[in-house]
Amino acid sequence: MTKRLDRNILVLVVFHFFEYWYFYLVAIASLVVLHYTQSMLPQMAKELGDTLISNQSSSKLVLPFIGFAVLIIIFRTLSRLFFFYPARVQQQNLRMEIFEVLELAHPDKYAQYNDGDLYQRIINDINRIRGLVGFGLLQAVNVLIAGIIIVPKVIDFNASFLIAFLPLILSIFIFMALVYFVHPYIKKDMELTSIVQNFIIETYDAKASIKNHHAENSFLEIFDQHSERQLSRFFKSHLARMFGGPLIRLGFGLSLLGGAYIVWQQDLGATSLIFFSSFLFLVLEPLMYMSWIWIALSAGIAGLNRVQELWRDINKKEDLSWAIGQKPTHPNFKFWDQQIELNIVKNSMTVLVGETGCGKSYSLKKIADILSANDFTYSFISQEPYLYNDSIRDNIFLGQKITDQKKALAIEFLELFGLDVLSENTNEILDIEVGENGKKLSGGQAKRVSLIRSIVSDVEYIIWDDPFSSVDFLLEKKILEKILQHPILCKKTFIFSSHRLSTVNYCDYLILLDKRQGVAEAGDVKTLLNSESKAREFFKKQMV
Structure with a gap:
């Protein structure tokens, strides 16, 4: 049309x-x-x-x-x-x-x-x-x-x-x-x-x-x-x-x-x-x-x-011929000067880690391209998502039909994400005007509104680029525990990028990326962090 x-x-x-x-x-x-x-x-x-x-x-x-x-x-x-x-x-x-x-x-x-x-x-x-x-x-x-x-x-x-x-x-x-x-x-x-x-x-x-x-x-x-x-x-x-x-x-x-x-x-x-x-x-x-x-x-x-x-x-239509026919569980794409393949397990949480500038955001985009080329539904929240000069309700449900179930889920996560401080009445929070690009909210609050938009969307895959950078550790813990326990969200496939060990601990699978090696290491989070692995060494250096 x-x-x-x-x-x-x-x-x-x-x-x-x-x-x-x-x-x-x-x-x-x-x-x-x-x-x-x-x-x-x-x-x-x-x-x-x-x-x-x-x-x-x-x-x-x-x-x-x-x-x-x-x-x-x-x-x-x-x-x-x-x-x-x-x-x-x-x-x-x-x-x-x-x-x-x-x-x-x-x-x-x-x-x-x-x-x-x-x-x-x-x-x-x-x-x-x-x-x-x-x-x-x-x-x-x-x-x-x-x-x-x-x-x-x-x-x-x-x-x-x-x-x-x-x-x-x-x-x-x-x-x-x-x-x-x-x-x-x-x-x-x-x-x-x-x-x-x-x-x-x-x-x-x-x-x-x-x-x-x-x-x-x-x-x-x-x-x-x-x-x-x-x-x-x-x-x-x-x-x-x-x-x-x-x-x-x-x-x-x-x-x-x-x-x-x-x-x-x-x-x-x-x-x-x-x-x-x-x-x-x-x-x-x-x-x-x-x-x-x-x-x-x-x-x-x-x-x-x-x-x-x-x-x-x-x-503009990108040339996604390279992505057609690929399975989202095994995305294969060019990474720096080599070809790499990732292993994404469905209905689980996979996290990409690595040094700043190694290609985590790039890899998430390539995964999104593969999902687009093969007609899988997904929601992508970048490190700096955009909010429109409208109410929180319209930003969360943009382009979606608002059902009672979605509204209840949105209110539930508004409270969980600490956005209930915006108003004494939870229902009134949805009517708050956020300003152009969320200028009336703090940077962290604007980011959380975008994450809720992703949570209530009817998609199979949720891709978040460094989602908890503006969230304290206790709030991050509550959010991830809630997602893992939620009967609907636990059946979705989450793919994160992160620098934080606290985020990694709640994920199922870890992929360590490196400019020179491509996939430096990949596997079960608990196994990798409890052994003499490159991933454990990466976070040990980070803590030092």
Whole structure:
């Protein structure tokens, strides 16, 4: 099935229009009534002027203006509401599409995107797509309906007035040309904004790790350079807007003077200028917004291109031909400069150990690739899992149907993982908002929420990369004992990586990895740790 993010901008907008046609039917009807009502005002204003000039009573002529004002407010509001709401729904749909794929994708697929860039693409760039779909569609239809209703009325009164509209129309097209000229800078501005955002995020995340004056000075210099470049791109991308406002006002003024000249030349009377200027004001909004459609289009296309870059990367099919047909109990893959085979026992806990940088995380990814290639279900929690700016409930049950059994299991482990401190009422914990990437939680709490997400998922294999690094030994003991005793979880196959002997002691099988030897040692945990083994020597050095 084709996803929304697989479509180009034109197809995306057309499909969106037909998907929510009933909203747009009401919105278009509201615009027709709005413009028809507004188009009656110039003639009414002229008649009011003629009445005042002839010193006749005008009180009866004033009252209809009040009624028309009420109608204009109602139908203008309805048209905006029924155009903007579907765009908001589309925005949510696009985000959910990319979130669902991100959840299943291995972190390596989006490792090249820093936190600031991910935030920029998923939040700000999708906002720009929403702006194009909502604002762009509204104003495109607005211009079309205004032209169909207003132009014939102007021609019926005096076709010469159409010439007076030319300066305003010309200024709009010059504005659109300026927007087209600065379009390349819009995407560059987005990219540099991502870099600056990431600097800000890293400042808060890593401030404690900046140990000396020179390191901090270097950081500030780089940040200053990127900020200056981003400011330059921002200025260039907004040049059209800076010149557009005065340009359109100039065009409006020239059109008004042109209309006054026609009134004077043809001796049409002062109230005819009221008639013309009223129509000039009516066409100003749709024409001015027509130029902003171009801005929304430029920003929307640039935003969609950036979101689709991320979309393509996380959906990119890896060449897993090497993994097809492999049994998950005997994964075989290239490890450094050699081929290795691991022994994974089903319905048990296997732990990968070894020195930092030896390839434990890499091996877990290869195991996940083999599971993917052969249609086995699994949950992979990396060392730094991502939490979405949503509630704990939605982060735990993302993409899953919430059953009473799953909810009870989640609450059980929320308490066990020590997350019940977040609220006195356990049920209220699920409603707590975690912030973007779990910023409202501590690092350890965010990691534990991700582990619970894995626990409640309907999968055969659970793969955790260094899961208990932010958990104290007593809590780790409770968690592992609970998993081993749980009637559902004890039947799943767990594969960990770890540096901790406390984790290894609760596992069934151990695989010691080494850059040079590949699998340096493997076997039953108790047997290896109670004999003169390489694994025992590894942990003995670690304790020293």
